[in-house]
Amino acid sequence: MDERRRIALLYGGKSGEHEVSLQSATSILRNIDLDRNSVVLIGIEKSGMWRLQSDDWIERVRTSDVTVTIDSDRPRVFAIPAAGLHVDDGTHIPVDAVFPVLHGTFGEDGTVQGYLECGDLAYVGAGVAGSSIGFDKALSKSLWMQAGLPCVPFVSYEVPPNGPTGNWLTEIEEQTRLAFGPTAIFVKPARGGSSVGVTRAESSAELADAVRHAARFDSKLVIEPEIKAREVECSVTGNSSPQAWAIGEIVPRHGFYDYRAKYIDEDGAALIVPAQLDHEVSITIRETAVRAYRAVDCHGLARVDLFLDDGAGEIMLNEINTIPGFTRISMFPVLCRELGLSYPELIDAVIDLAIEQKARIDSLEYEYPAEGSE
Numbered sequence: 125m126d127e128r129r130r131i132a133l134l135y136g137g138k139s140g141e142h143e144v145s146l147q148s149a150t151s152i153l154r155n156i157d158l159d160r161n162s163v164v165l166i167g168i169e170k171s172g173m174w175r176l177q178s179d180d181w182i183e184r185v186r187t188s189d190v191t192v193t194i195d196s197d198r199p200r201v202f203a204i205p206a207a208g209l210h211v212d213d214g215t216h217i218p219v220d221a222v223f224p225v226l227h228g229t230f231g232e233d234g235t236v237q238g239y240l241e242c243g244d245l246a247y248v249g250a251g252v253a254g255s256s257i258g259f260d261k262a263l264s265k266s267l268w269m270q271a272g273l274p275c276v277p278f279v280s281y282e283v284p285p286n287g288p289t290g291n292w293l294t295e296i297e298e299q300t301r302l303a304f305g306p307t308a309i310f311v312k313p314a315r316g317g318s319s320v321g322v323t324r325a326e327s328s329a330e331l332a333d334a335v336r337h338a339a340r341f342d343s344k345l346v347i348e349p350e351i352k353a354r355e356v357e358c359s360v361t362g363n364s365s366p367q368a369w370a371i372g373e374i375v376p377r378h379g380f381y382d383y384r385a386k387y388i389d390e391d392g393a394a395l396i397v398p399a400q401l402d403h404e405v406s407i408t409i410r411e412t413a414v415r416a417y418r419a420v421d422c423h424g425l426a427r428v429d430l431f432l433d434d435g436a437g438e439i440m441l442n443e444i445n446t447i448p449g450f451t452r453i454s455m456f457p458v459l460c461r462e463l464g465l466s467y468p469e470l471i472d473a474v475i476d477l478a479i480e481q482k483a484r485i486d487s488l489e490y491e492y493p494a495e496g497s498e
């Protein structure tokens with residue numbers, strides 16, 4: 125009998141980061157310990173449709189440098205409330221845990237997490253609340269401020285239903301200047317990733333353009349003053365007692381760490397691991413990362429991104445990513461490996477955490493005892 129854990133790798137997704145997910149999934153498939161785990165592949169098309177993929181991918185990905193894709197003529201898959209994953213002919217797909225390696229919308233934002241939760245499935249990463257708060261730059265920063273954690277100041281606006289137009293834009297500019305003065309400004313979609321829709325603006329014309337641009341990607345915006353500081357990132361894993369791993373630094377070569385620097389221009393940014401930091405500073409960053417993780421109710425794993433102003437000796441939280449880029453050479457796994465946790469061990473560790481978290485949820489009571497029965 126196959127005693128291995130059966131893991132559903134859920135990848136692709138209805139997200140601008142669909143292709144990034146294919147890379148992460150390929151890397152997991154190539155490196156997961158197949159003595160401990162067996163894998164079933166479920167690809168989510170850009171339309172949002174779930175499809176069971178052929179097991180042949182496992183051999184192909186592990187013996188060549190091919191990237192996994194999604195075959196759309198395969199059977200559909202869905203989760204049935206309280207009954208797990210099924211193929212559309214009714215066949216049950218028994219799994220011990222789902223690994224949603226989905227970046228961005230409909231994957232990292234709590235929607236898929238809620239769906240899996242209804243299906244009574246264990247899954248890797250943050251739950252519904254942690255995912256949706258972590259994905260929303262305004263909500264996460266609000267909770268960090270409430271927890272007394274240092275973070276980038278911001279204002280947030282809901283874009284009117286008729287779009288970002290005349291009076292509303294003028295008002296936004298006035299309020300932004302009132303809040304932050306005549307400094308350069310960053311405008312971003314509140315819920316996005318991969319720097320999509322993020323623009324730096326100086327003049328009022330640039331600010332209006334930046335707001336209009338961000339509003340194409342989300343109905344809620346976050347506006348911040350430019351922080352002139354080093355960009356550092358810290359991996360955190362765990363459920364009730366999270367642990368911070370090493371700290372890395374991003375050094376963008378031109379301007380800021382935009383989409384181009386992340387995925388197109390190979391020399392767009394240098395990733396330095398470990399970041400060169402004073403011992404005291406690195407302790408503060410790691411402690412802050414763990415507190416930030418807890419404050420937004422994270423479980424499993426997350427990468428916490430911060431700014432570090434060496435001169436002022438100040439750190440500020442920027443954002444948290446609950447399903448960070450997860451290829452073998454992505455920052456998250458590299459920071460874990462730096463402190464001794466290899467990539468295959470990390471994959472096993474986050475699956476263990478998923479199963480632990482599910483057992484915790486299952487141990488809770490969901491009914492009041494009938495009167496007089498206790």
Ligand SMILES: Nc1ncnc2c1ncn2[C@@H]1O[C@H](COP(=O)(O)OP(=O)(O)O)[C@@H](O)[C@H]1O
Nearest residue numbers: 310316317318319320322348349350351380381
């Ligand atoms: N307030 C800011 N000051 C300076 N640079 C910023 C600021 N906000 C974002 N950036 C730059 O833009 C990049 C992308 O912004 P970020 O908030 O991390 O969004 P995303 O979720 O798309 O990664 C950051 O990595 C950083 O280089």
Ligand SMILES: [Mg+2]
Nearest residue numbers: 318319429443
């Ligand atoms: Mg970022």
